Amino acid sequence: MQYPDLNQRKKKILNWIIRSHIETVMPVGSETIARESNLGLSSATIRNEMADLERMGYLRHLHTSSGRVPTDRGYRYYVDYLMKSKRISEEELDRIKRIYNRERTLEDIMTNVSQILSSLTSYTGMVLFPKTEGYSDYQGRLRLEGSWNILNYPEFHDFDIIKRIFEAFERKSPIFEILNEDIEKIGVHIHIGSENKSEGLQNCSLVISRYGIEDEMIGGLGIIGPVRMDYERVVSVVDILSTAMTDYMSEFYH
Secondary structure (H helix, E strand, C coil), X not given: CCCCCCCHHHHHHHHHHHHHHHHHCCCECHHHHHHXXXXXCCHHHHHHHHHHHHHCXXXXXXXXXXXXXXXXXXXXXXXHHHCCCCCCCHHHHHHHHHHHCCCCCHXXXXXXXXXXXXXXXXXXXXXXXXXXXCCCCHHHHEEEECHHHXXXXXXXXXXXXXXXXXXXXXXXXXXXXXXXXXXXXXXXXXXXXXXXXXXXXXXXXXXXXXXXXXCCEEEEEEEEEECXXXXXXXXXXXXXXXXXXXXXXXXXXX
């Protein structure tokens, strides 16, 4: 995706708006930024910059409010260029380690990983089992945990949106297709809203990473949540868990 070059002022304003919207759900206005941020800019200056960001496609204006909210394009710019990693607590790290410290089957581990993904983020956790003799079709390989968590977010209070999302959850194939593509690539991958081909997932973001033994047993794990997602935390959680799963499988199978 090609982006117009943003100056430092626009980057700081866009970053502040997105972080504020993720935290509060509310549209963000220029006076709020001038009053609550430490950018040192007048509301008039901020208003002009926000108008430019809207013309560029990073923000949109809600008719019911004088404030603006990020677009999918705005979130894409944020995750590619602006966000930073967020450390998770030592207590949470210990909780992750404890999953692998007991004698358990691979299925037990996978189930616990999907549960902890959901628990640590309050979104929907997903784990794709490696393709093995016992798990060959995607229906059996893909586990979702915490599907009902999405009802806690106001952007999912529209019945038609919820219906499409739960249809995608039940069918699993739209999620499997994204996971199956991403496990061919290294690193954490983020799919935002309208970037998703499936209509049922176009109000969601997916954060995915692969795990496993290179060229032998590869699976994937990640999070499904609202586009207004705490990407900094989610990316850290997904990255840590995929690394832990890779270490576990290397030890389990060798």
